[in-house]
Amino acid sequence: MRSAAIEAINVSKNYGVTQALKSANFKAESGQVTALFGENGAGKSTLMKILAGIERPTSGEIKVFGEKVEIYSPIDAQSLGITIIHQELSLCPNLSVRDNIFMGRENSKLGFMNYTHEEEVTRRVLAQLEEVIDPETRVENLRLGLQQIVEIARALTINSKVLIMDEPTSALSSTEVAVLFKIILELKEKGVAIIYISHHLEEALEISDHAIVLRDGQVVAEADVADIDLEWVVSNMLGRTFKEQAHKNSGRTKGRNILEIKNARILERGIATSKLYAVEDFSLTVKAGEIVSIYGLMGAGRTELMEALAGRDDFAHGELLLDGIDVKHLSVQNRIKAGMGLVPEDRQRDGLIQQMSVGSNLSLASYMSHIKCGLVNRSTEKTKIEEAIKNVRVKTSGRDMPIESLSGGNQQKVVLGRMLLTDPKILLLDEPTRGIDVGAKGEIFDLLRERAEQGLAILFVTSEISEAINWSDRIVVMSRGHVVGIYKPSDVTREEIMSIAESTKEEGARV
Ligand SMILES: Nc1ncnc2c1ncn2[C@@H]1O[C@H](COP(=O)(O)OP(=O)(O)OP(=O)(O)O)[C@@H](O)[C@H]1O
Ligand SMILES: [Mg+2]
Structure with a gap:
C-alpha cells in the first residue's frame, strides 16, 4: 500500500496542565483533501502546528511518505515539503504584499535583491487568485479578507507536497472561496496532500475527500466524505446530536430608540477625493x-x-444618534x-x-x-x-x-x-x-x-x-x-x- 503523505501517530501535546492532544492519530494522502473537524479548542491548530514545525509534540511520532521524521522548525517542515496557511494570520502589517509573500526567502543574486522576479511571482499568484492587489501595497491597508488572500498567496508560491489550510476562508467572500476551491482542485490534480480546517462545515464537506474529527484532543471518527453527511460531522464534533434552533420570536418588548442612523453616506476607504461612496443614503433605527x-x-x-x-x-453626510444624543x-x-x-x-x-x-x-x-x-x-x-x-x-x-x-x-x-x-x-x-x-x-x-x-x-x-x-x-x-x-x-x-x-x-x- 502507498504510504500517506503525512502521518501523526499517537501524538500528544501538553501545555502545562492542558492536554491539547491525547494520543491523536491522523493522516493525509497525496492528491486528496482531508478535512479536519472539531469544536473550538479541540486541538486542530495544535496538531497542524506540530506538523508544520511550529510546536513540538510532547510524545508521538510523525512520518512523511512513510519515513519517521523530526520536525524542529518551520524550515525543517518546508524542506520536507510541508506548508501551512495560518488561522491567525502571520503577516507583517507594515510590510508590502510582496515582502510578506517572500519573507524569509528573499530572492537575491550576488547580494542584490531580485525585486523584479519577486514582483512578477507576486503578480502571477494574485492573478491566479483573481485579485487585483498592487504588490507594493502595505498589508495593513488591506481589508481582512485580502490579508487572508495574501497569506494564501504566500503558501501557493511554495512548491509543497503537503499544504495545510487552517481556516483559510473565514474572512473571504463567496466568490473568493470559489476561486480558492478551483485552485485546491488543481493542486489535488498535481498530487498535493491538502489538509483543510473550517467551521463552515458544508463548505469543507464540498471540497474534501476524507474527513477526520477531533474531540478533546482525540480522533473520534474518520470516514470518506462520500459515506457521510453534515449530521455525521456535527454529532461527532460535539459528541451529541444537535439541531440548529429554528426561529423563535421571543416576543421581546421593544423599548426606546437606541441607535438612529439617518441618511448616512460613507466614503470609500482611501479615496476621499474621488467621492465614491461605500454606503449611500442609509437609514436605520434599532430599539432597546x-x-x-x-x-x-x-x-x-x-x-x-x-x-x-x-x-x-x-460619516460624509447624515446623522448618528445614540440614545437621542449626537455621537457623530x-x-x-x-x-x-x-x-x-x-x-x-x-x-x-x-x-x-x-x-x-x-x-x-x-x-x-x-x-x-x-x-x-x-x-x-x-x-x-x-x-x-x-x-x-x-x-x-x-x-x-x-x-x-x-x-x-x-x-x-x-x-x-x-x-x-x-x-x-x-x-x-x-x-x-x-x-x-x-x-x-x-x-x-x-x-x-x-x-x-x-x-x-x-x-x-x-x-x-x-x-x-x-x-x-x-x-x-x-x-x-x-x-x-x-x-x-x-x-x-x-x-x-x-x-x-x-x-x-x-x-x-x-x-x-x-x-
Ligand atoms: N500556547 C498554548 N499554551 C497553552 N494552551 C494552549 C496553547 N495553544 C493551545 N492551547 C490550548 O490547547 C487547546 C487546543 O487548542 P487549538 O488551538 O489546537 O484548538 P482548535 O481546535 O484549533 O480550535 P479553534 O476551532 O477555536 O481554532 C485549547 O484548550 C487551547 O487553549
Ligand atoms: Mg484553531
Whole structure:
C-alpha cells in the first residue's frame, strides 16, 4: 500500500496542565483533501502546528511518505515539503504584499535583491487568485479578507507536497472561496496532500475527500466524505446530536430608540477625493431589546458602515444618534463610554492585545468602571472577569493564561465577553461568529438574546443567512452601498435574501 503523505501517530501535546492532544492519530494522502473537524479548542491548530514545525509534540511520532521524521522548525517542515496557511494570520502589517509573500526567502543574486522576479511571482499568484492587489501595497491597508488572500498567496508560491489550510476562508467572500476551491482542485490534480480546517462545515464537506474529527484532543471518527453527511460531522464534533434552533420570536418588548442612523453616506476607504461612496443614503433605527442583522455580499458596504458607526471612519453626510444624543463626532473611546459596544471583524488588529492575559484582555474596555478614587478595585474586576469567562464559555485553564494560548474561536469569545462587560446600550458586531464552532454559535446567540431581553440593542453583520434568519428580529439586506430590503425573518426565505442581495435597486419590503 502507498504510504500517506503525512502521518501523526499517537501524538500528544501538553501545555502545562492542558492536554491539547491525547494520543491523536491522523493522516493525509497525496492528491486528496482531508478535512479536519472539531469544536473550538479541540486541538486542530495544535496538531497542524506540530506538523508544520511550529510546536513540538510532547510524545508521538510523525512520518512523511512513510519515513519517521523530526520536525524542529518551520524550515525543517518546508524542506520536507510541508506548508501551512495560518488561522491567525502571520503577516507583517507594515510590510508590502510582496515582502510578506517572500519573507524569509528573499530572492537575491550576488547580494542584490531580485525585486523584479519577486514582483512578477507576486503578480502571477494574485492573478491566479483573481485579485487585483498592487504588490507594493502595505498589508495593513488591506481589508481582512485580502490579508487572508495574501497569506494564501504566500503558501501557493511554495512548491509543497503537503499544504495545510487552517481556516483559510473565514474572512473571504463567496466568490473568493470559489476561486480558492478551483485552485485546491488543481493542486489535488498535481498530487498535493491538502489538509483543510473550517467551521463552515458544508463548505469543507464540498471540497474534501476524507474527513477526520477531533474531540478533546482525540480522533473520534474518520470516514470518506462520500459515506457521510453534515449530521455525521456535527454529532461527532460535539459528541451529541444537535439541531440548529429554528426561529423563535421571543416576543421581546421593544423599548426606546437606541441607535438612529439617518441618511448616512460613507466614503470609500482611501479615496476621499474621488467621492465614491461605500454606503449611500442609509437609514436605520434599532430599539432597546431589538436584534437587527445586516446581510450583504462582499462590497455591499457592511464593514464600512460598521467602521463608521464605531468611529473609525467618518460619516460624509447624515446623522448618528445614540440614545437621542449626537455621537457623530465622538472618538472610538468616547463612543464606547457613551454606550456603544464594538466587536470588530479583525480580532488581531483591534480586538485583542496578544501579549496580555485572558483576564486583562477581558477587562480592558471596562477598566474605567473598576476605578474608584483613582484605585482599581481588583476584587470587583476579578469577579467580573470570572463571570465573563463563564458567560461566553471561554475554554481556558485560567484568567492568567496568555491570550495567545487560546484557540482561535475562544479568542473570538473573549472579544465578545469584553464588550458585554462594558454594559453597553447597543452592541455592534461585525461577523461575531467568525471561527466559532457550530455548537458555540448557538450559545453565543442565546447569550445575546438574553441580553436583548434585558434591554440591550444589538446590530450584527453576518455573511451567513441562517444566522440572520435564526437570530434576528429584522434583517437588513444591503447591496452596493444601499439598503435593498428590510425583512422579518418569518416573512422571507433564504433564496429571497440571496437574490435581493445581488440586486442593485430597492426591491424588498420594509418592516
Ligand atoms: N500556547 C498554548 N499554551 C497553552 N494552551 C494552549 C496553547 N495553544 C493551545 N492551547 C490550548 O490547547 C487547546 C487546543 O487548542 P487549538 O488551538 O489546537 O484548538 P482548535 O481546535 O484549533 O480550535 P479553534 O476551532 O477555536 O481554532 C485549547 O484548550 C487551547 O487553549
Ligand atoms: Mg484553531
